[in-house]
Amino acid sequence: MNRKNNWYEKILKSLSKLWQSILKTDNAQKPDTNIVFVVSDNFKTDTSETATVKISGANHLFKKYFFGLCEKTKNTPIQYGYLDHQKDHFNPKKIIANLGGESKVITTMFGIYQLMKHQKSGQRQAILHKGHPNIFCVRDTSGIPRTVITTWFNEGWNLNTLSIDDTYKWGGRFRIFYPRF
Numbered sequence: 001m002n003r004k005n006n007w008y009e010k011i012l013k014s015l016s017k018l019w020q021s022i023l024k025t026d027n028a029q030k031p032d033t034n035i036v037f038v039v040s041d042n043f044k045t046d047t048s049e050t051a052t053v054k055i056s057g058a059n060h061l062f063k064k065y066f067f068g069l070c071e072k073t074k075n076t077p078i079q080y081g082y083l084d085h086q087k088d089h090f091n092p093k094k095i096i097a098n099l100g101g102e103s104k105v106i107t108t109m110f111g112i113y114q115l116m117k118h119q120k121s122g123q124r125q126a127i128l129h130k131g132h133p134n135i136f137c138v139r140d141t142s143g144i145p146r147t148v149i150t151t152w153f154n155e156g157w158n159l160n161t162l163s164i165d166d167t168y169k170w171g172g173r174f175r176i177f178y179p180r181f
Helices: 002-025 060-066 092-098 109-118
Strands: 034-038 055-058 070-074 080-085 134-139 145-153 156-163 174-179
Touching: 034 109, 060 145, 060 156, 070 109, 092 134, 109 134, 109 145
Parallel strands: 055 156, 134 174
Antiparallel strands: 034 070, 080 174, 134 145, 145 156
8 A cells, every 4th residue: 555655646746746847947938927838939940740820931131030039028919800891902000090090000020910810720710811811919029010911822821011101903802900909
C-alpha cells in the first residue's frame, strides 16, 4: 500500500510541476493579460500543418510598414463589425468617414491575427476566403493609418497594405472590418 501512495504522490508532483511551468511560460494564453504582440514574429510565412495561422506571403509594403510594429495590448478578443461590398471599387477615406472617422475603424494587428487564428486554414467564417479581400485599417510603425488586406489563396493567407488615400479596383466582393466598442 505504501508503494502505491508513493507512486500517486510522484505522479501528482509531476503533474503539479508541469502545470506550474505551463502557467509561468504561457501567460499569452490567459485572457486579459497584458502582452506585447510582435508583428514580425506572428505574421511570418508558414503553411505547415503546425502553423498557428497559415500565411503564404506578405508583400514588401506590408513588411516595410508593419514588421517593426510591437503592440502593447491585452490578450482579449476584439469584436468586429463588417460591411460587405459588391462594387468594383473601394474608397477607404469615404468609407472611414461614413463609419464615423478613424477612431471608429482603426484596429490592431493583434486583432487581425486573432480573427485569422479562427480560420488558420482558410475555413469559411467571418473573414472572406477563396481570394476575396478583407480590409482593415491599422496604424503602421509611424502611426500612419493604412489599409491591411488579407486574402486566402490555395494554401495560406496573403498580406498586403496600401495607403488609405488611394482608391482601389477589385472585381467582385470584399469585406471591410471595424472594431465594435
